[in-house]
Amino acid sequence: MNIGQAAAQSGLSRKMIRYYENYGLLPAALRSDNGYRHYNDNDLRRLRFIHRARELGFSLEEVARLLALWQDKDRASAEVKKLAQAHIGELERRIAELQQLKSSLQELTRCCHGDERPDCPILDALAETP
Amino acid sequence: MNIGQAAAQSGLSRKMIRYYENYGLLPAALRSDNGYRHYNDNDLRRLRFIHRARELGFSLEEVARLLALWQDKDRASAEVKKLAQAHIGELERRIAELQQLKSSLQELTRCCHGDERPDCPILDALAETP
DNA sequence: TTCAACCTTAACCTTGCGGCAAGGTCAAGC
DNA sequence: GCTTGACCTTGCCGCAAGGTTAAGGTTGAA
Numbered sequence: 189m190n191i192g193q194a195a196a197q198s199g200l201s202r203k204m205i206r207y208y209e210n211y212g213l214l215p216a217a218l219r220s221d222n223g224y225r226h227y228n229d230n231d232l233r234r235l236r237f238i239h240r241a242r243e244l245g246f247s248l249e250e251v252a253r254l255l256a257l258w259q260d261k262d263r264a265s266a267e268v269k270k271l272a273q274a275h276i277g278e279l280e281r282r283i284a285e286l287q288q289l290k291s292s293l294q295e296l297t298r299c300c301h302g303d304e305r306p307d308c309p310i311l312d313a314l315a316e317t318p
Numbered sequence: 319m320n321i322g323q324a325a326a327q328s329g330l331s332r333k334m335i336r337y338y339e340n341y342g343l344l345p346a347a348l349r350s351d352n353g354y355r356h357y358n359d360n361d362l363r364r365l366r367f368i369h370r371a372r373e374l375g376f377s378l379e380e381v382a383r384l385l386a387l388w389q390d391k392d393r394a395s396a397e398v399k400k401l402a403q404a405h406i407g408e409l410e411r412r413i414a415e416l417q418q419l420k421s422s423l424q425e426l427t428r429c430c431h432g433d434e435r436p437d438c439p440i441l442d443a444l445a446e447t448p
Numbered sequence: 449t450t451c452a453a454c455c456t457t458a459a460c461c462t463t464g465c466g467g468c469a470a471g472g473t474c475a476a477g478c
Numbered sequence: 479g480c481t482t483g484a485c486c487t488t489g490c491c492g493c494a495a496g497g498t499t500a501a502g503g504t505t506g507a508a
Contacts, residue, residue, distance in 0.1 A: 272430070473484100
């Protein structure tokens with residue numbers, strides 16, 4: 189199967205497949221005589237694995253580690269769990285940060301009457317002298 | 319005051335100040351005979367404004383709009399409020415997305431015994447055939 | 449034959465800077 | 479007068495994670 193088919197069946201774009209190959213997540217694809225990459229079912233499983241891991245927000249580096257664990261039939265599931273938990277922690281940090289921003293902004297907009305008049309506590313807060 | 323001073327007093331880095339000037343958030347700074355940029359109190363207020371807006375997560379494009387509204391003494395506060403609310407909406411979208419990822423991952427890790435054995439529902443879920 | 453739908457590589461665009469290079473300037477200390 | 483170090487200048491490369499476009503080769507069907 190060519191790259192377009194592989195893309196359609198894995199949920200990745202052609203571009204992403206080539207990018208991941210270049211990045212090192214995938215072994216160099218086999219080529220037909222015309223130079224086209226082709227993929228078998230095994231490749232496809234790998235592509236889908238990557239797609240799902242990316243959907244869960246893992247970085248490419250984390251995906252690489254997950255792939256290695258996946259291939260290692262002697263892995264300890266504890267290692268995978270640890271990786272996932274670290275990622276959950278990272279997500280929590282980012283959520284907390286965004287929520288902090290959000291409540292600051294909500295507090296400001298709550299105070300802004302939001303009509304035709306120019307005085308605005310949002311701008312005042314931004315302009316505030318330290 | 320030179321750029322280093324302005325950076326220290328505004329909370330931005332020298333690099334950011336030059337970048338913002340180039341980007342158009344700042345007018346071209348006046349130069350001394352030696353070519354060094356220099357800044358007055360008015361410039362400093364603008365730099366601090368930018369710094370605070372960035373801390374609240376506004377993009378450079380949004381900061382540009384906020385600066386324009388700030389300078390416009392006839393603005394309607396409604397416009398500022400609208401911008402802020404749009405940004406809150408964007409933050410909410412991102413938070414919801416991250417939380418979705420987090421709960422999916424938590425569900426998976428909850429099911430993973432996380433010991434020496436290699437079988438792991440996290441990897442299984444990623445490898446699942448569609 | 450010609451057209452569309454594939455495929456190829458390469459290179460540039462994004463956001464928001466950090467880092468580094470290579471060099472000019474300035475003040476202090478010897 | 480010399481050096482040292484802190485500051486300043488411009489400019490280019492790099493990051494994630496691709497999207498987009500260019501310029502061209504291949505294939506199959508009408």
